[in-house]
Amino acid sequence: xxxxxELNRVVxxxxxxxxxxxxxxxxSSLTTQGIRVDKIVIPDGESEKTIERWQxxxxxxxxxxxxxxxxVIAVGGGVIGDLVGFAAASVMRGVPLVQVPTSxxxxxxxxxxxxxxVNTSHGKNLVGAFYQPRLVYGAMASLDSLDDIxxxxxxxxxxxxxxxxxxxxxxxxxxxxxxxxxxxxxxxxKIVERCCRIKSExxxxxxxxxxxxxxxxxxxxxGHALExxxxxTENALPHGVCVALGVLAEVRWAEACGHAEVGTADQIxxxxxCFGLPKTPPSVDWELVIDTARFDKKAARGKLQIPVVxxxxxxxxxxxxxxxxxxxxxxxxxxxxxxxx
Ligand SMILES: NC(=O)c1ccc[n+]([C@@H]2O[C@H](COP(=O)([O-])OP(=O)(O)OC[C@H]3O[C@@H](n4cnc5c(N)ncnc54)[C@H](O)[C@@H]3O)[C@@H](O)[C@H]2O)c1
Ligand SMILES: [Zn+2]
Numbered sequence: 001x002x003x004x005x006e007l008n009r010v011v012x013x014x015x016x017x018x019x020x021x022x023x024x025x026x027x028s029s030l031t032t033q034g035i036r037v038d039k040i041v042i043p044d045g046e047s048e049k050t051i052e053r054w055q056x057x058x059x060x061x062x063x064x065x066x067x068x069x070x071x072v073i074a075v076g077g078g079v080i081g082d083l084v085g086f087a088a089a090s091v092m093r094g095v096p097l098v099q100v101p102t103s104x105x106x107x108x109x110x111x112x113x114x115x116x117x118v119n120t121s122h123g124k125n126l127v128g129a130f131y132q133p134r135l136v137y138g139a140m141a142s143l144d145s146l147d148d149i150x151x152x153x154x155x156x157x158x159x160x161x162x163x164x165x166x167x168x169x170x171x172x173x174x175x176x177x178x179x180x181x182x183x184x185x186x187x188x189x190k191i192v193e194r195c196c197r198i199k200s201e202x203x204x205x206x207x208x209x210x211x212x213x214x215x216x217x218x219x220x221x222x223g224h225a226l227e228x229x230x231x232x233t234e235n236a237l238p239h240g241v242c243v244a245l246g247v248l249a250e251v252r253w254a255e256a257c258g259h260a261e262v263g264t265a266d267q268i269x270x271x272x273x274c275f276g277l278p279k280t281p282p283s284v285d286w287e288l289v290i291d292t293a294r295f296d297k298k299a300a301r302g303k304l305q306i307p308v309v310x311x312x313x314x315x316x317x318x319x320x321x322x323x324x325x326x327x328x329x330x331x332x333x334x335x336x337x338x339x340x341x
Contacts, residue, residue, distance in 0.1 A: 004071060004096065004134070009036045011066060013057065013084045014075040017044040022102050022142045026075055038064055042080075049083050049118050051127060057087040061095075071096040071134070077103030077150070078110035078239075082128070085116030089131035099133040102142040104154020104188075105240050108161065108195035111136045113203045113216075124228075130208055138192055143183050149238060151183070155275050156240030158191060160219050160247050161198045163268060167313035169194050170271065177274035215315050218307040219246030222328050225293035226281050235282035244277045251309045252331035259318075261311045265331075268312075280333055293325050 010030060014023055019041045030037050040060055042048055061072065072095050074084035081099050088097035099111035117128025143151070162170035169191070173180065179187050199216065206213040223239070223246025230236045237245075248268050254260035272279050303319040306328075310316065320328075329335045 004069075007035055007071070009038070010071045010073055010098075011038045011040065011061060011064060012073045012075055013040045013042070013080065013087070015042050015044040015048070015080055018076045018080070018102050018142075021145045022075055022100075022139055025139075025141075026073070026100065042083075044079075046079055046119070049079050051118055051120060053083060054087055054090075054118050057084070058091045061087065061091045066091065066095060068092050068095055071098050073098040073100055074111075075100040075102060075139070076106070077101070078106045081106050081110050082115070082117050082125070085114075085131055085133070086118055086128050089116055089129040094131065097131060097133045099136045100139050101136065102139045103146055104143060104151050104192075105157055105238075106154075107138045107140075107143075107192045108154055109157040109199065109240075111138075112196050112199045114207065124224075132207075136196070138196075140185060140189055140192065143185075143188060149241070152275065152277055153238035153240030155180070156219075156223075156242070156244035156247075156277065158195055159244050159268065159271060159275075159277075160216075161195045163247055163251070163309060163312055164215055164218055164307070164315050165198050165202075165313055166194060167311075169198075170267075170312050174267075174271050174274055177271070181275065211317070214305055214317055215307045217305075218309065218315060219243040219248075219250055221293055221304065221306055221325070222246035222249045225289045226284065228292045229284050229288040230282070233284075235284065237278075237282070241277060242281075244272055245279070245281055248272065248279060249331050250306070250328055253328045254309050256330070259308045259310060264309060264311055283334065286329070286335055289329065290326050293328070294322060 012026060027037055042053060072084060072088040074081045081101060085097055088095050101107040101111035114130045114132040116131050117125035120126050162173060176187055202213055202216055220243060223242035226245060227239055227242040248265060251260055251265040251268055255262060255265050269279055302322045304325060305317060305319050307315045308318045
């Protein structure tokens with residue numbers, strides 16, 4: 001509260017799953033300090049991350065009479081964080097934003113760094129803004145109610161952060177995997193803190209992704225394409241699980257090209273096994289996967305920028321040619337190369 005000077009009013013925005021689980025605690029901690037809390041609850045789901053929902057939210061905020069000093073608090077996972085962040089960035093050209101991440105993925109990744117966005121028919125996250133939160137407050141106790149698949153999804157982004165820049169974190173994850181899967185609060189607190197530090201350090205150097213920040217896209221060329229191709233099929237997987245598969249495939253590719261130390265991918269595969277993450281994707285339309293990877297928004301002028309892992313904890317940026325994108329998927333057993341791919 002201190003970082004807002006005199007604070008007498010906030011607006012909390014959450015979804016109908018998180019609302020009964022987390023909002024009572026948020027409400028009581030604010031109201032006991034004499035702060036008035038208005039609340040907006042939207043339906044759960046990625047399908048709410050739209051221009052239409054953004055428009056409804058900004059109009060609701062204006063109807064409530066918010067002014068430039070009224071903090072807007074996003075209480076939820078990455079969907080709420082991205083959507084509410086974009087609403088806060090645009091209402092009155094920007095009101096103070098507080099992120100209260102409640103999913104592991106939001107705690108270790110999406111709540112930090114200032115990327116906000118909604119999806120459009122042209123693709124995911126294509127309309128948005130860089131808008132930094134004033135405060136990120138991890139609702140650590142709320143991890144208890146998160147379902148297993150979304151907890152695993154968060155662990156996928158933890159693996160990514162460790163592979164990018166923290167071999168110690170990687171080793172600890174491997175050694176302490178059982179306690180992590182038990183969601184031991186002490187260990188989880190440390191992991192979330194380490195990941196936030198890793199991400200904020202990268203973002204501090206390159207807030208607007210003009211260069212270095214792209215290392216955070218490790219695993220996302222492959223992972224994002226898998227996620228998109230599996231969406232709305234019975235085999236759909238959440239973002240972070242696809243990212244973990246992507247990290248593994250991209251590191252196997254780096255090893256095959258001679259960029260990564262031999263054995264790096266095996267270490268990652270071992271950690272994924274410890275966490276119970278799948279190491280191969282389910283049955284998927286590979287042609288669709290490759291098309292999606294080729295049309296990824298990060299591709300420009302016939303080349304795709306890609307983080308190349310050298311060893312656990314060290315990564316550099318490089319480019320690969322458009323026509324070579326399919327090679328990133330070669331290590332997946334189900335992947336079949338054919339003329340069209
Ligand atoms: N801005 C960024 O830098 C960034 C980075 C990564 C991902 N993202 C975005 O984040 C989104 C994915 O985030 P996510 O995985 O948190 O998905 P999500 O927000 O949909 O949350 C996953 C599910 O868990 C529920 N949930 C959240 N907290 C809970 C809790 N404490 N207890 C019980 N249930 C809870 C949610 O209601 C939802 O059903 C995607 O839209 C992705 O594009 C953004
Ligand atoms: Zn991600």
